[in-house]
Amino acid sequence: MNIIELIKVIILGVVEGITEWLPISSTGHMILVDEFIKLDVSAEFLEMFLVVIQLGAILAVVVLYWQKLIPFDYKNNWKIKKDTFSMWFKIVVACIPAAIVGLLFDDQLNELFYNPLTVAIALIVFGILFIFIENYNKGKRSKITSLNEITYNTALIIGIFQLIAAIFPGTSRSGATIVGALLIGVSRTVAAEFTFFLAIPVMFGASLLKLIKFGLAFTTNEFILLIIGMLVAFLISMLTIKFLMSYIKKHDFKVFGWYRIVLGIIVLVYFMIF
Template identity: 60%
Template sequence: MIINIFKAIILGIVEGITEWLPISSTGHLILVDEFIKMDISPAFTEMFNVVIQLGAIMAVVVLYFDKLNPFSVKKDAQQKSDTWSLWSKVIVACVPAAVLGLIFDDYLDAHFHRFLPVAIMLIVYGIAFIVVEKQNKSKTPKCTSLADFTYKAALIVGFFQVLSLIPGTSRSGATILGAILIGASRFVATEFSFFLGIPVMFGASGLKIVKFLANGNTFGVQEILVLLVGMVTAFIVSIIAIKFLLDYIKRNDFTVFGWYRIILGAILIIYWLVAM
């Protein structure tokens, strides 16, 4: 059990860092699991890799609680209305991924939760980030605050989020790219991506837990401890990662993450070819 808890800490650290940086958390968890396998059932490991995200998303809830709370006594009527409007846009953006995720979840698990697809997606979206940032350098963002973010923009970003159903894409990466392409500043794109993750991750985690139990699996003491340790670790590391990213993009663009994805993807493809 001690070894599995130690592995859960490692996976929690990976989740906490990669969930918010546009480099694919699920992809990294799949890759880490290739080398650090927990001595628990494959069904639990698959569920763990998704549900651990609850710890990461709670970091957003804590950091942005005042901003996201429409019932705050500190807010006047207009501020409360703006908060409800933000939540409405988040829900609109969640619809495409929620519908298609329910339909294709099993298919994607069976065909894309593998080494090679993750490596390919890392490279594809790494190139996308470099190209988009190169084109974006001479442009002035049209949307510089969340109040400027329209329902149409939210829906478009929601369709970009669908792309992240394939492991290796990155939910934050796809949504940030989508928002930047339609004129949002990097900061607005990043914050909206954070907020969009709240219903998405709660929904995805709930679905995985229901499927885990529906297939006759149960939670023993070891499983509960491992899951809790992973989630708490992901929460703590996420707090640090979110603050780092928000500070970083005030002075830099996302190009470095594009190169990281390409280099990692290339290394993984070479490893895959050698392993064959």
Template identity: 50%
Template sequence: MDIVELLKAALFGVVEGITEWLPISSTGHMILLDEFVTLNVSENFWNMFLVVIQLGAILAVCVLFIRDLLPFGFGKNAEERRSTWNLWGKIVLGCIPAAAIGIPLDDFMEEHLYNAWVVAAALVVYGIAFIVIESWRARRLASSVASGKALPGARPAGAHFAAPAPMAATESATGGDFGSISTLDELSWKTALGIGCFQVLSLIPGTSRSGSTIIGGLLLGCTRSVAAKFTFFLAIPVMFGASFLKLVKFFFKGGVFGTSELAILGVGCTVAFVVSLVAIKWLMGFVRRHDFKPFGVYRIVLGIAVLAYFILV
């Protein structure tokens, strides 16, 4: 067993664990990293690894939010259990658009879109989108501050994401996380489906699944915290479904797991799980105090750098 290949797998796990949850495109970063650090595996295994490594990341969501996701236990009463089942219904509904389009087009996208050029373009375009949307939200908040009106769901920076109480628009609100949907219980079925439609955009590598759904949530009235949390939950069926599909295709194309392949996949998933625990906690704290503009700037800079690299090389 080659220790160098395991170290490479661990590096991919670190990148996956960080970028899966930040709105900067995990698949895009994995494709870009592959340009410089290449696993010594077959193309069939690599295409499967690129997706299945996400299972480690999604297990971190299940661990961190187990109370929100399990309808039973944790002393939940009948109303809380019903609320949890409703949440799962909205999660499933939000996954339907991406599944309906992504499954039949999977092979086409893998063949034509999984390259550095598409990734770079998507990084720039959606980086600009983040900056534009957050600037629009800031103008709304500033306008309300000036008029003395209250914004629905506005809360001071640092407030807990579950706190639903509105806040009067004052100067202290300028860094707040606001929106008409400030808790998951307030998220309607229609809004969940709308966010799911935005998730379709993430089928283009470089877009970012979390980025597209967070943008959708913000445009549809969610606070940044609710948009981020619902994005985490949407990932559960999406990633399990995508991983299952890739594994089926891997074996259908004659792929087999040797000791080396199992070790590479195991290391990648394990590292992605551990890093994701840290990344998710950090992001939930970040969005309660800051907007998404820094991620937009990062995406634009990285996209331009990638384009310059491949033009000059």
């Protein structure tokens, strides 16, 4: 295996592991990073790789939140945990808008919006939104301070915001859902946790769709690159999720808003010049 390609995949895995959970757009960063490092693979494999690498990030959520995610109490004769089942039903409801659009228009959306200009604009717009919402909410008490308080209506609203990210790369799936949650009075920690859990079926479904379209005709090289990318994404995601949950207990999301604005401007300038 070419060591240079291996290093590129490790870089992409690190980028995925950091940006999937911070509200700064993983897909946007992956598209932009690939503009510079250019993996030496087919266009079909690259399109699949940039999505399926997210499975590594999903596994980090499952490992870290296993107790909250499993709907059975295995320490108490596998008793059903009704609150957990209820949470999963709400997650399914939140997934419906993005699932419908993804299944019907995945290829068309890729052709229309998967480009640096769209990424840059989405980075800037949602960066401004983060700053505006945090300023608007300053001093206000959150209406929803636990996962159990999220209603089906709340879940659907968050799912509609997630749809924006499904359409426009650079928006950030976590960024869009957190913005939507904050707007309707969900606390930062609950918004972040619900976003993590919502990612499991969404990212698994998106990855499965890409794998089906690509087929299973991997070369040995391609398979190794994908596994390494997923493993790196998993390890970095573990650290990133822990950092984010610790950070937002004492800070707001405005720093991510400013980061998005600055990065978006840099991207716009770069692609206008080159």
